[in-house]
Every structure is written in structure tokens, then in C-alpha cells.
Amino acid sequence: DAGVIQSPRHEVTEMGQEVTLRCKPISGHNSLFWYRQTMMRGLELLIYFNNNVPIDDSGMPEDRFSAKMPNASFSTLKIQPSEPRDSAVYFCASSPSIAGNEQYFGPGTRLTVT
Amino acid sequence: GENVEQHPSTLSVQEGDSAVIKCTYSDSASNYFPWYKQELGKRPQLIIDIRSNVGEKKDQRIAVTLNKTAKHFSLHITETQPEDSAVYFCAASKGGYQKVTFGTGTKLQVIP
Numbered sequence: 001d002a003g004v005i006q007s008p009r010h011e012v013t014e015m016g017q018e019v020t021l022r023c024k025p026i027s028g029h030n031s032l033f034w035y036r037q038t039m040m041r042g043l044e045l046l047i048y049f050n051n052n053v054p055i056d057d058s059g060m061p062e063d064r065f066s067a068k069m070p071n072a073s074f075s076t077l078k079i080q081p082s083e084p085r086d087s088a089v090y091f092c093a094s095s096p097s098i099a100g101n102e103q104y105f106g107p108g109t110r111l112t113v114t
Numbered sequence: 115g116e117n118v119e120q121h122p123s124t125l126s127v128q129e130g131d132s133a134v135i136k137c138t139y140s141d142s143a144s145n146y147f148p149w150y151k152q153e154l155g156k157r158p159q160l161i162i163d164i165r166s167n168v169g170e171k172k173d174q175r176i177a178v179t180l181n182k183t184a185k186h187f188s189l190h191i192t193e194t195q196p197e198d199s200a201v202y203f204c205a206a207s208k209g210g211y212q213k214v215t216f217g218t219g220t221k222l223q224v225i226p
Contacts, residue, residue, distance in 0.1 A: 033213075042218045043158070043203060056213055091157060102148065103214065105157035 004106035006092050012112045018080040021109045024073055025094030033103060034067055034077050035091040043091075049075065082113045116141040118206050120217030127194050128225050135220045137204035138186040144206040147180060147187050148214065152201045161202075162189070194224045 005024040013019055025032050033048040047057040049069045057067070064083070069075040079086055089110050093103040117140040127133050139147075148163035164171045164178045164187065171178050175194075180187040191198055201221050207214040 043216045045213055045216070048213055102160040102163070105159070107157055 004092055004094050004104055006090075006106035006109050008109060009107060010110050010112075012114065013082055014114055015083055016081045017113075018078065019082045019086075019111060019113075021077040021090050021092075021111070023075045023077070023092030023106060025075070025092070026104055027073070029094035029096055029104070030072070031095040032069060032075050033093040033095070034075070035093065035105075036088045037091060037108075038088045046077070079111075082111075084113045087111055087113050116144060116206055116208070116212075116215040118204060118215050118217040120204050120220055122220060123218065124221045124223070126223045126225060129194060129196060131194055133191045133194050133198070133222055133224075135189045135202055135204070135222070136186060137188070137206075137217050138184075139206040139215075140185070141206070141208060142182075142185060143208045145209050146207045146214075147178070148205050148207075149178060149189050150203040150205065150216075152203065152219075154200070158203060191222075194222075196224050196226050198222060199224045 004026055007022045031050050034046040036044045036046055046059045047067045048055055052069045065079055067077045089108045091108045092106045095101050095103045118137055120137045125133055145166035149161050150158040151161045152158040162173050162176050162178050164180050166182055169180055175192045177190045201219045203219050204217040205214045
């Protein structure tokens with residue numbers, strides 16, 4: 001099993017540019033989570049899906065952030081336009097269920113917005 | 115919503131000593147409490163979890179205790195080793211379609 005796959009692993013972009021982060025969950029897992037991690041705010045849940053349907057997006061910081069899950073094997077997190085304060089490590093995680101089971105984290109995408 | 119508080123934020127221990135990290139949660143309906151370990155530059159990984167029908171769970175040098183009445187749970191690491199150095203996160207969930215809420219993390223340093 002390849003685990004959760006995220007791409008790119010590193011992204012450096014200029015303020016105002018669009019950024020798209022990608023995630024492939026573990027096959028058979030029906031829940032997917034997007035987290036943001038910074039030194040100041042720790043590990044924050046942005047949005048999560050169950051069976052490709054968004055369940056809770058209350059953690060999405062602004063309208064500049066959007067997430068989609070068009071099918072069971074792919075999800076994207078988009079930031080448009082990006083700002084320097086969006087710089088963080090973004091993790092995708094998947095689970096066999098919403099809660100009560102281990103979440104398997106991907107390697108993360110380190111985003112730097114200059 | 116659920117609120118999880120974690121203490122201390124940093125912890126230094128001598129190799130071989132024990133380390134204890136404590137968490138409290140606000141929602142009495144929470145019934146699943148996982149602990150994740152994140153090494154520097156790596157992803158968080160589950161190390162142990164406990165459900166509300168159990169008061170204590172052990173796995174080699176790691177143990178977790180749960181006090182439902184007081185709404186707090188703790189991670190205990192015995193005979194600490196340098197490779198235990200990492201950031202540890204506690205979390206709580208009500209199960210079903212409810213999300214897992216993470217604590218703010220404890221940076222553990224084991225001094226050789």
C-alpha cells in the first residue's frame with residue numbers, strides 16, 4: 001500500500017498566484033481530511049469529506065480557500081489568490097471512517113508564499 | 115464544539131525517566147481519544163488510542179489513561195529513549211460523522 005499521496009511536496013509561489021494541492025487517499029478509505037499546520041496555530045482541520053461529500057468546512061479560513069473531491073481517489077485544495085500568511089504545511093489524511101479509526105496522514109505539502 | 119487542551123507545551127526529560135502528557139476535553143459525548151506522534155519534518159502517526167469504555171490501555175512503554183468523569187486523559191511514556199523525542203498530539207472525537215479535534219501538541223525532548 002502506497003499510503004496517502006500528496007503533491008507537490010514543496011511549493012513556492014508569489015502572492016496573488018493560484019495554488020492547487022493534490023491528494024490521493026488510501027484505496028478503500030471513505031473519509032478524507034485536509035489540515036494546515038503552522039508553528040503559531042498548530043494542526044488545524046480545514047475541511048473533511050465522507051464518501052466524496054463535504055461534511056464540515058467550518059475550518060476553511062476564507063473564501064480564498066476551496067476544496068473538492070470529484071471521486072473516491074482524488075481531492076484538491078485550492079487557494080486563490082494566495083497570501084504570505086497561507087505559508088504552512090498542508091496535510092491530507094484518510095480514514096476508513098469519519099471518526100473512531102486511525103487517520104493516515106500523507107507526507108504533507110510545504111507551501112511558501114512570498 | 116469540542117475543545118481539547120493539552121499540557122505541557124514542552125517537556126524535557128532525562129533518558130530513562132518517565133514522561134506524562136495531559137489533555138482535557140469539553141464534550142462529555144466524546145468517546146474516542148487517539149494520540150499521534152510527529153517527528154521533526156515528518157507526518158503525524160497514531161501511536162495509541164483509547165475508547166470511552168476502557169479506563170487504561172498499554173502498549174509496551176506507552177500507556178494511556180482516561181477519566182470520563184473529569185474529562186481528561188493522559189499519555190505515559192516509561193523508560194524514555196532519544197527516539198521518543200517528537201511532538202505529541204492528543205485528540206478527541208464523538209464518533210460517527212463527527213470530526214477529530216486535536217490538542218495543541220507537546221514537544222518532548224529526551225536528553226541522552
